[in-house]
Amino acid sequence: MSTAFAHPVTVLIVFATAGTLALAAAVIGALTLTGRGSPGFRRELWLRLGSWCVLLPLMLGPVLAGREYTVLAVTLLGLLCYREYARATGLFRDRVLSAVTVLGILFANFAALDHWYGFFVALWPLTVSLLAVASIPQDRPEGYIQRVGLAVFGYMLFGAGLAHLGYMANDPNYRPIVLMLLTAVALNDVAAFTCGKLMGGPKLLPATSPNKTISGALGAVIVTGTVVVLLGRAIFTGTPMAAWHWLIPFGVLVSVAGQAGDLMLSSIKRDIGIKDMGVVLPGHGGILDRFNSLLLVSPAAFHFIGYFVGWGLGQPVRVITG
Amino acid sequence: MKEWRLRPARDLGLAPAERLRSLSRERGLVGVTLNGLWRRTVRGYLAVAHSLEVEGRENLPAEPPFIMIANHCSHLDALTLAAALRGPAARQAHALAAGEVFFGTDPGAAFSAYAINALPVWRGATTRGALETLRTRLVEDRLVFILFPEGTRSRTGEMGAFQAGLARLVAGTSVPVVPCRIEGAHACWPAAQRLPRAGKLKLRIGPPLVFATTAPDAAGRHAITTACRAAVMALETSNSNEPQPEPSA
Numbered sequence: 202m203s204t205a206f207a208h209p210v211t212v213l214i215v216f217a218t219a220g221t222l223a224l225a226a227a228v229i230g231a232l233t234l235t236g237r238g239s240p241g242f243r244r245e246l247w248l249r250l251g252s253w254c255v256l257l258p259l260m261l262g263p264v265l266a267g268r269e270y271t272v273l274a275v276t277l278l279g280l281l282c283y284r285e286y287a288r289a290t291g292l293f294r295d296r297v298l299s300a301v302t303v304l305g306i307l308f309a310n311f312a313a314l315d316h317w318y319g320f321f322v323a324l325w326p327l328t329v330s331l332l333a334v335a336s337i338p339q340d341r342p343e344g345y346i347q348r349v350g351l352a353v354f355g356y357m358l359f360g361a362g363l364a365h366l367g368y369m370a371n372d373p374n375y376r377p378i379v380l381m382l383l384t385a386v387a388l389n390d391v392a393a394f395t396c397g398k399l400m401g402g403p404k405l406l407p408a409t410s411p412n413k414t415i416s417g418a419l420g421a422v423i424v425t426g427t428v429v430v431l432l433g434r435a436i437f438t439g440t441p442m443a444a445w446h447w448l449i450p451f452g453v454l455v456s457v458a459g460q461a462g463d464l465m466l467s468s469i470k471r472d473i474g475i476k477d478m479g480v481v482l483p484g485h486g487g488i489l490d491r492f493n494s495l496l497l498v499s500p501a502a503f504h505f506i507g508y509f510v511g512w513g514l515g516q517p518v519r520v521i522t523g
Numbered sequence: 524m525k526e527w528r529l530r531p532a533r534d535l536g537l538a539p540a541e542r543l544r545s546l547s548r549e550r551g552l553v554g555v556t557l558n559g560l561w562r563r564t565v566r567g568y569l570a571v572a573h574s575l576e577v578e579g580r581e582n583l584p585a586e587p588p589f590i591m592i593a594n595h596c597s598h599l600d601a602l603t604l605a606a607a608l609r610g611p612a613a614r615q616a617h618a619l620a621a622g623e624v625f626f627g628t629d630p631g632a633a634f635s636a637y638a639i640n641a642l643p644v645w646r647g648a649t650t651r652g653a654l655e656t657l658r659t660r661l662v663e664d665r666l667v668f669i670l671f672p673e674g675t676r677s678r679t680g681e682m683g684a685f686q687a688g689l690a691r692l693v694a695g696t697s698v699p700v701v702p703c704r705i706e707g708a709h710a711c712w713p714a715a716q717r718l719p720r721a722g723k724l725k726l727r728i729g730p731p732l733v734f735a736t737t738a739p740d741a742a743g744r745h746a747i748t749t750a751c752r753a754a755v756m757a758l759e760t761s762n763s764n765e766p767q768p769e770p771s772a
Contacts, residue, residue: 288535288551291530293551303552347527475531479536480536
């Protein structure tokens with residue numbers, strides 16, 4: 202317990218999260234008691250809050266619990282996201298490619314668990330090569346580019362990309378960083394929504410996502426960026442990352458990558474012609490609808506921090522494969 | 524290069540319990556794996572406990588889609604028919620099972636969906652829409668349906684009348700109907716018994732029937748139902764020396 206809460210930023214984020222949930226419950230409770238808002242709207246709010254009450258412990262719990270739990274949770278998240286993606290795009294019907302993609306996701310996370318960076322990096326070209334050849338023996342060239350393209354995209358997003366989040370757990374100081382990223386992407390969505398509603402103005406990309414505005418996107422960059430800069434200042438003390446001129450681009454990067462992930466999923470959904478990727482989370486839709494922002498933030502933040510600070514330096518490597 | 528065609532799962536957007544019971548349910552890797560394990564287990568069980576003997580396997584169409592029909596007096600019947608299939612046909616086999624029996628509870632529905640790979644048919648509630656969904660999936664998804672046209676297990680072991688649902692599925696299509704005859708299942712596991720007991724099982728597979736030119740009207744459906752029942756009857760051991768019915772064009 203003392204290790205889990207060793208860093209003040211960890212304590213701050215966990216308490217702020219619990220406080221936000223309690224405050225939201227109080228506000229929705231007040232709305233219900235005073236009878237304000239339509240019953241349908243209040244029900245929607247309670248549903249969303251209920252989903253968060255289940256989701257947040259599932260997100261924060263493994264990060265606080267330790268390295269192995271974090272990697273396991275990211276593996277599970279990757280597999281669940283891939284499942285939704287494969288069912289939405291139809292890739293799941295290609296059993297061989299689906300199996301290779303799942304295998305790639307498992308291996309990428311295994312490399313993270315093993316703390317074997319060489320294998321972690323090698324898996325990207327190796328899995329893509331395997332995906333390129335795996336369906337050839339079926340002697341069914343029709344649709345080859347589509348199925349391989351979809352599989353490579355899926356592996357990149359839910360395997361190679363997302364596994365960076367789990368790999369971060371090899372650093373002794375991973376808890377505040379991972380929690381900061383999880384908080385930042387959630388805050389990013391809320392900030393974009395709120396700023397957009399308050400300021401209005403022209404739409405960002407109306408064909409892709411009709412509700413997003415330019416003011417919302419910029420507002421999110423400022424709000425999320427500021428939070429990331431302030432938290433980063435506390436987390437990265439004594440490293441080159443603590444300099445403002447690195448922290449500010451980092452804050453902007455987290456916000457922009459988060460919004461880009463959101464727009465990417467919107468593009469996928471628009472292209473297929475569906476509203477949500479699933480129905481697992483009441484009030485949110487599918488798991489991907491909730492975690493889309495994390496997909497691009499994970500590798501971007503990993504390599505930014507990796508460049509200035511490094512990950513798991515001095516920690517035992519290849520802890521499983523020896 | 525062909526234009527990209529993204530085809531989401533037919534059951535996309537359904538809540539889990541609803542999905543289990545949906546005729547549009549499409550399996551992913553988990554479903555395929557569990558069903559594969561189940562099929563191998565059942566095949567082993569039928570070989571060991573029932574010395575299953577399959578005759579006429581050469582009559583099975585080379586590839587899906589097709590429908591296997593048989594006399595029905597035991598829960599062993601669907602397992603026996605599925606065990607006779609190999610390759611893509613085995614993987615694509617869906618048993619049409621009584622919704623009340625197999626999909627009544629959530630755990631039961633999960634087992635029926637993931638292990639048996641069954642699709643529910645609700646007694647007296649099979650709508651035109653449901654039949655249309657089954658017909659579309661049979662052809663477009665190239666499935667194999669295992670179906671018992673009597674609609675319920677015979678309590679006496681004697682074959683009952685065939686219902687018209689089968690005819691609605693195949694009238695005017697080139698999907699072959701493969702008549703089969705199962706012997707010994709009633710003795711091993713009759714409807715009144717809770718668990719099966721060991722005993723010989725024999726499956727005879729007859730030549731397929733095709734009803735591509737049969738009109739989907741009442742007369743056509745009657746003709747199909749009659750022809751299918753006669754084909755299953757003709758496979759009875761006592762009839763096996765008589766000439767088999769000619770498959771219709």
